[in-house]
Amino acid sequence: MRSAKLQAACIQHECVAEINTNINICKHNIEIAAKKGAKLIVLQELHNSLYFCQSENPKNFDLAEEIPGPITDIYSSLAKQFNVVIVCSLFEKRAVGLYHNTAVVFDTDGSIAGLYRKMHIPDDPGYYEKYYFTPGDLGFEPIPTSIGKIGVLICWDQWFPEAARLMALAGADLLVYPTAIGWDRSDNEAEQLKQLNAWTTIQRAHAISNNLPVIVANRSGYESDTSKQTSGIKFWGSSFIAGPQGEFLAHANATDEAILSAELDLSATENIRRNWPFLRDRRIDHYFDLVRRFLN
């Protein structure tokens, strides 16, 4: 089996109201990560702005960007300048009145290698995403790049094993989750810890069940709810990179800005699949009910 080493990085930071400040944080961290040798750099979900979905406000649609457009031009230039693949996340304006939560992957030459539009859209107090984002219609297609096929999924997608599995079946070499999740400060510490552990555990499990590395980039910092309906969100950071058995390779804390990096061996997947051949044994003759809502 040929070795396929990939130096990967993911970036965790707080966001502020001023878009250019966020972009400059990303630029700065991309430069550092690239100079340390990263060939793949994953940014967190909606890294150019505050997490505006805390309330439903029509003015927030002004934050949406066309693809390609001025914002993608910036990240395209960075990918080309530093010869890296960048997974960028943005609020996509696809047409007048049609918006998505979209990841754009830039190849090392600055070209757009592909898009992924968030398929599973949450909606619960503080996360009113169904108001802003039409569910993705591109399916679960890994994005082919010069460094491998990237199975990009976004935030809420992380709770659905179906999404990770479909990326694996479509040949993904690794799974990547830009995300923005945090605590409701009205939950007690024990509940907060349970939620964080659940989030970490399920994403490590996607690595395990598919024998693929996983990279998770989450934001940190507290953002208030401008509508005053909730007490805001304390984003829980805790970004991580795990290997294909779910083992931690790098792990940020809940609060600090972080540039995580790890050397992935994409060829390890083959060895692990030889030892634990899950793909061989899936009971596809009995999975047809997975496309039903509930079995009643």
Added chain:
Amino acid sequence: MRSAKLQAACIQHECVAEINTNINICKHNIEIAAKKGAKLIVLQELHNSLYFCQSENPKNFDLAEEIPGPITDIYSSLAKQFNVVIVCSLFEKRAVGLYHNTAVVFDTDGSIAGLYRKMHIPDDPGYYEKYYFTPGDLGFEPIPTSIGKIGVLICWDQWFPEAARLMALAGADLLVYPTAIGWDRSDNEAEQLKQLNAWTTIQRAHAISNNLPVIVANRSGYESDTSKQTSGIKFWGSSFIAGPQGEFLAHANATDEAILSAELDLSATENIRRNWPFLRDRRIDHYFDLVRRFLN
């Protein structure tokens, strides 16, 4: 939401060559668990014998039992005597030349509430199950009992999120995994730890993604390979009970006999599903490829 407390237990132990000794271990532990208040008792996979699948030997088919038969009569009596639901595991002789790896669930009146026939059958050095067991043909159907619908899955099934999901979609109140897994002593300690962590993590993840408690009963102890092809299996114990956010409620160590117990609140699932409504958001319009082997 009504409360639905369930005192659950699972039993971890070493097995020996003598069938009656194993049965007596089970009897003894069932009695202790029941007297401590358990209403559901989960036994480990193939608890009546050594793990005979370490080699392919036609004589081992003599270990298979009919259902109902003398072995199920024993566990039926215990369920009735102690007024408990028992999840029992056995090598089923369904017909001459047709065998399954089957879980039998007894209700509190001693009746057979239902069977689950292991759907995903492993086959790798030391675990030659495809030789012994025809893959199950009963699908992923929770077994209705007086204490709830039990989503019984067996060992290798634990690596497949599809199995847990289908049980949840069919209305399971909890997931239960009788299992028999251990270390190859030729793996170093770091690799052994990775495997154990992967196994624990993925089963906790089934709890998380389906918002259901999970009970895992694994065997402990070393069993040699009578065919001398391998150095035998050191079964890694580590049985556990986790709540519907994947949180540990009880956890055994790798070596000792254990009767784990925990009070589950089956009504907690509804509260968690209100907060993290995964079932609402599954993209069933884009899951059809899950019934394909691979997407090429």
